[in-house]
Amino acid sequence: MKVAITGATGFVGRRLVERLQADGHTVIALTRNPERALQLFPAAAFPNVEPVGYAPMESGDWQQVFSGCDGVVNLAGEPIAENRWTAERKQMILDSRKLGTQKVVEAIAQATPKPTVLVNASAIGYYGTSETATFDETSPAGDDFLAEICQTWETEAQKVKQAGLRLVIVRLGIVLGDGGALAKMIPPFKLFAGGPIGTGKQWFSWIHREDLVSLILQALTNSAFEGVYNATAPNPVRMTDLAHALGERLKRPSWLPVPGFALEALLGDGAKVVLEGQQVLPKRTQASGFQYHYPTIAQALAEILK
Ligand SMILES: NC(=O)c1ccc[n+]([C@@H]2O[C@H](COP(=O)([O-])OP(=O)(O)OC[C@H]3O[C@@H](n4cnc5c(N)ncnc54)[C@H](OP(=O)(O)O)[C@@H]3O)[C@@H](O)[C@H]2O)c1
Known part of the structure; x- marks a missing residue:
């Protein structure tokens, strides 16, 4: 396959x-910073990866790269949980996904041959937050800022169907791997100061990065995949249970x-992502027959913190 990816340099995309690359496919890595992408994907180790510079919210020559691709994976977006949510930052979180997806869909519609x-x-911010409810792919959207972002993002992606493409939307839970959210949570544990964040009762719906990547690969290659899939493990945990599992694994108090x-x-308001959670179940993902390598938090942490 030839696959174009936005956000290829990110935690998931990398x-x-x-x-x-390992499976012998060709990748077009769309990035705002091709030099950095070349450092991440040096030609010697990544002969099939071609970084292409782009301005994600503007039309331009970069849009021609979609012609002749088999598939497109759209991951790009301003990080959500890294900085204080100022009005400007919130606008960037929205615009990078809304306009970014619009430009990708516009380009796909013009491509020949099309992916x-x-x-x-x-x-999973799509569903809003709750300590008691459970959410699956059929649950309605929530009404907070992140729910609005996710709905807008998905609405823009839906428009690709007018160009005749198969669309798969993966609603990501918190992705666990070497780096990402865990990298921020582990240091206090190592200093014997680890524990649950906030009340500890909030739900933490997570997925191991390898399972997420496997799901994306299946979505690309298996034409039976269509529509929305929750990219979460089948066993979400409460924050206290996550802290406990981390403490056990690191042999530190929790x-x-x-x-x-x-x-x-x-x-600021961005703390909501961690302080209020949601219990999300991957009902359609499991019904599709997708097999998780890391269905429980203990299995995931055992692999990541080995
Ligand atoms: N990781 C998680 O736990 C998680 C959970 C739920 C949802 N998600 C979503 O899934 C996607 C992939 O996650 P990730 O963890 O891989 O994200 P990430 O590490 O933050 O990487 C996202 C990529 O998006 C690009 N990007 C950053 N700011 C941008 C902007 N303002 N405009 C356009 N592109 C921008 C960057 O690529 P370049 O600098 O190369 O252009 C970056 O490599 C993101 O949209 C994220 O919000 C992630």
């Missing part, structure tokens, strides 16, 4: 590119709670 499938990221206000001071 691993997806590695797996596609046959678009795999578009979304997030009882020292990190107060919610400390995180709010750092992230």
Whole structure:
């Protein structure tokens, strides 16, 4: 296959590119910074990977790369949980996904020959937050900022169907792997100061990065995949259980709670992502026959923290 990927340099994209390269596929890595992409994917180790520079929210020559591709994976977007949510940042979180997806879909519509499938990221933030409800792919959208972002992102992606493509939307849970969210959670544990963040009762719906990449690869190659799939493991945990599992694995105490206000001071409204959660079940993903390598948090942490 020849696959074009936006967000190829990110935490998820990097691993997806590695797996596609290992399987002998060709990758067009769309990036705002081709030099950095070349450092991540040096030609000697990644002969099938071609970084292409682009301005994600503007039309341009880069849009021609989709002609002759078999599939497109759209992962790009301004990071959500890294900085304080100022009005400007919130606008960037929205625009990078809304306009970014619009431009990808516009380009696909013009491509000849056209790719046959678009795999578009979304997030479990789609459902809003709850300590008691469970959500699957048929649940309605929530009504907070992240739910609005995800709906807008998905609405733009849906338009690719007018160009005749198969569309797969993967609603990502918190992705666990070497780096990402775990990299931020582990240091306090190593200093014997680890514990649940906030009340600890909030749900943490996660997925191992390898399982997520396998799901994206299946979505690309298996034409039976169509529509929305929750990219979460079948066993979400509460934050206290995650802290406990991390403590066990790192052989460190896990009882020292990190107060919610400390995180709010750092992230403002963005702290919501960690302080309020949602219990998301991958009903359609499991019904598709997808096999998880890491269905439980203990199995995932055992692999990541080996
Ligand atoms: N990781 C998670 O736990 C998680 C959970 C739910 C949803 N998601 C979503 O899934 C997608 C992939 O996740 P990830 O963890 O791989 O994300 P990531 O590490 O933050 O990488 C996303 C990529 O998007 C590009 N990007 C960043 N800011 C951008 C902007 N303002 N405009 C356009 N492109 C921008 C960057 O590529 P270049 O710099 O090369 O252009 C970056 O490599 C993201 O959209 C993320 O929000 C992730």
